[in-house]
Amino acid sequence: MATDSIASTLVFEPIPAGELDEIRAAGVDEAGNRLTPQPDPGGGNPLRCCLRETRPGEQVLLIAYAPPGTAGAYAERGPVFVHAEPCGGYATPHRYPPGLSHRQQVVRAYDQDGQIADGILAGDGEQALAVIQQLLARPDVALVHLRNVGYGCYNFTVRPG
Numbered sequence: 001m002a003t004d005s006i007a008s009t010l011v012f013e014p015i016p017a018g019e020l021d022e023i024r025a026a027g028v029d030e031a032g033n034r035l036t037p038q039p040d041p042g043g044g045n046p047l048r049c050c051l052r053e054t055r056p057g058e059q060v061l062l063i064a065y066a067p068p069g070t071a072g073a074y075a076e077r078g079p080v081f082v083h084a085e086p087c088g089g090y091a092t093p094h095r096y097p098p099g100l101s102h103r104q105q106v107v108r109a110y111d112q113d114g115q116i117a118d119g120i121l122a123g124d125g126e127q128a129l130a131v132i133q134q135l136l137a138r139p140d141v142a143l144v145h146l147r148n149v150g151y152g153c154y155n156f157t158v159r160p161g
């Protein structure tokens, strides 16, 4: 598909495995909250370590995390689910995450100084990919975040390849 060849120039970034290793080893998140492994009974929550949804009963951590590429008043810290134990990470960094592509997303663009540049609602992964390409083609956009529609929680980052 044409969209795949265009998408191959992009990099879809989960929370880096090295950062998660440090957080798990420390036993606290970057906000100082103690880590509490817990099952996710219903499943269906986006995992920021491997960019798919939880399966019912999977062990997760809910951690506070500040995503990359923001600065000043736009630097935000928010809640994200990650696997309680190290997982395989995200295996296809040049593809829009297939396990999240059915979800609506807000695509938030940030400039080189970490200030917000735009925010666009996308109905699914295919629409989001088109929005990502359009935003990253702008000279004032350095990277984009994909975020949940209702709560605004961070899912992943996309940068030019």
Ligand SMILES: [Zn+2]
Pocket (backbone or CB within 6 Å): 047, 048, 049, 050, 051, 082, 083, 087, 088, 089
């Ligand atoms: Zn994972």
